[in-house]
Amino acid sequence: MSGRVDIIGLGPGAEDLRCPRAAGALAQATDLVGYVPYLERVAEDSGQRIHGSDNREEIQRARLALDLAIQGRRVAVVSSGDGGVFGMAAAVFEAMEQGDPRWRALEVAVHPGVSAVLAAAARLGAPFGNDFCVLSLSDNLKPWGVILNRLEAAACAGFAMAFYNPISKARPWQLGEALARLRRHLPGSVPVIFARAVSRPEEHVEITTLADARPEQADMRTLVMVGNAETRLIPRPGGEPWVYTPRRVGMNA
Amino acid sequence: MSGRVDIIGLGPGAEDLRCPRAAGALAQATDLVGYVPYLERVAEDSGQRIHGSDNREEIQRARLALDLAIQGRRVAVVSSGDGGVFGMAAAVFEAMEQGDPRWRALEVAVHPGVSAVLAAAARLGAPFGNDFCVLSLSDNLKPWGVILNRLEAAACAGFAMAFYNPISKARPWQLGEALARLRRHLPGSVPVIFARAVSRPEEHVEITTLADARPEQADMRTLVMVGNAETRLIPRPGGEPWVYTPRRVGMNA
Incomplete structure (x- = not known):
């Protein structure tokens, strides 16, 4: 054999x-x-x-x-x-x-x-420069309540997050509810990134905030990234901003 | 320029x-x-x-x-x-x-x-087959209390975990305290893996449980992985077991 x-x-x-x-x-x-x-x-x-x-x-x-x-x-x-x-x-x-x-x-x-999460993070800068977690938003294989619980735990503890399987025809409302749940725990200013098909010809990236993020910005091929409360944007002359999460947490520099 | x-x-x-x-x-x-x-x-x-x-x-x-x-x-x-x-x-x-x-x-x-976390996971099987998080245990740049809080949040919500910077000469006690804290929230049977220098000639991997894991099993170059309560071992004839976390959570198959 x-x-x-x-x-x-x-x-x-x-x-x-x-x-x-x-x-x-x-x-x-x-x-x-x-x-x-x-x-x-x-x-x-x-x-x-x-x-x-x-x-x-x-x-x-x-x-x-x-x-x-x-x-x-x-x-x-x-x-x-x-x-x-x-x-x-x-x-x-x-x-x-x-x-x-x-x-x-x-x-x-x-x-x-x-992985998509590493490729998308590199494309944007360093959104996962500190502790982060990676979740699937699909409730095909786990109860939706478990997913909401994980989202809240991660947000409250200060993890940045990446979401696989954010939305599909069969799961149209979950991403909207996930974002709404995060808004209870995180400032509206937290950066949210929709990164579709990174490194492929059809690549498309949108940078927004938790307050403004809409589920329609994602499809099956989008990786969604949510910063923590300390994630920052650096404006770039003539380009989209860099996104990064500082390595330092809650201490004076 | x-x-x-x-x-x-x-x-x-x-x-x-x-x-x-x-x-x-x-x-x-x-x-x-x-x-x-x-x-x-x-x-x-x-x-x-x-x-x-x-x-x-x-x-x-x-x-x-x-x-x-x-x-x-x-x-x-x-x-x-x-x-x-x-x-x-x-x-x-x-x-x-x-x-x-x-x-x-x-x-x-x-x-x-x-990343080390992807290489170590692949070496062992699929320990991050479900939601997981990645943390640094170094308190050089963040307060130790923040780290403990993140560990507890992740354990209680059911994330598997990977720890970077688990131990060093200047930070000798943190890993022991982290493992002790996890034991409050997770069964002692949860798999813990010490994966040192994966893919290099000096690679060394140890599979144990949360109950038995000792900080001395890690050094600066070790990635520590902790499963969730559902992470499983598959015995292999003539080899170390595979470690994987099922994709399904708390639902009947």
Whole structure:
């Protein structure tokens, strides 16, 4: 049995933001498994078998990958960004734990990538220059009350925040409610950034404030970033401002 | 004036975990600015001027970089991992905001890298498969009370956690107190991982539990990861277990 599973983070989009290790594992795969739009980004080598699937089919996709590996295939499971941050890594281990005991003996490796949160932060400056947290706003897999509770805890404790899965056709109201909840705990002046498709040709970034942020500024491909009360803007001549969160908290300089 | 500043994330250590974009910006620099051990990792090209400095001199280092750029130099400011995650990016913007107004007109770019937290998570499985937060345990720049408050908020709300700067000669007791505080709010069975120098030859990883974790298991170069109450281990025949946090929270499967 020589099959294996490589869980690969493709990075945010630009070719030169993909790690060589991830690119190498991708090139050596016999089979590519993933969400169709991600596979379209990478599938060039016609010798590879392509197993595309729809969004929200992560567990079936993970089982397919493990099953192909048991058959001796060398399987690349691709995610955008980093596979460990709301990508396929957790789904593969979930499937492994619940499935065929032989899956646990497979050679499996997770190859990290530049996550959307790191790429978007770099694009804007250093919004996560201090403590921060990363949440999914999707209530498909957790109760909405848990999400609101996490938002409030993070806001009150002074974490900056990044939101994956902020909005979709099936989840149209959650982002608006999340922003409203944050307004109870944070000043309206806190910077909010909508960063869509960073590093790709269709990249679009909007910088606003918590008071002015509107859910319509996000779509499925947007990463939303919310500063803490100390996050600052630096005006730039002839350009959008830099956004950064100081490293120092509540002490005199 | 053709000077510029590139804030570069070198990645966790292994050559093939460095993004081509970061490597390219590094190669084009005339001047390299950074903490001495990081510069030693990259300084090969004898034509580049090397400006090494000690730890905890981030602001002076940032000012030097901006000043060199004003003089027309092409300056690479290097950080391990990602410059935006407890690296040099926030220090550069802090210096920019407080310093010479001409600095704001400089061409500056932040080139993301695979942060220690992403590299360590990938090495272990998917410990950050759900919402997580990233904190520095250093109280050099923020009051210890703020750190304890953030730890409690994160633990109670169910975030998994990664700790940068867990311990040093000058801060010997903080990690022990942080772990003790977490034990008030989380089950002793929660996985704790000490991940030192991931992807480098001296890599060393220990998996334990919150009940058993000891501060002596960390040093300056260790990233500490703490799961949430749902983080799980999958035993592996002939190897250390996989660690992952399920995507699903508190709902019946």
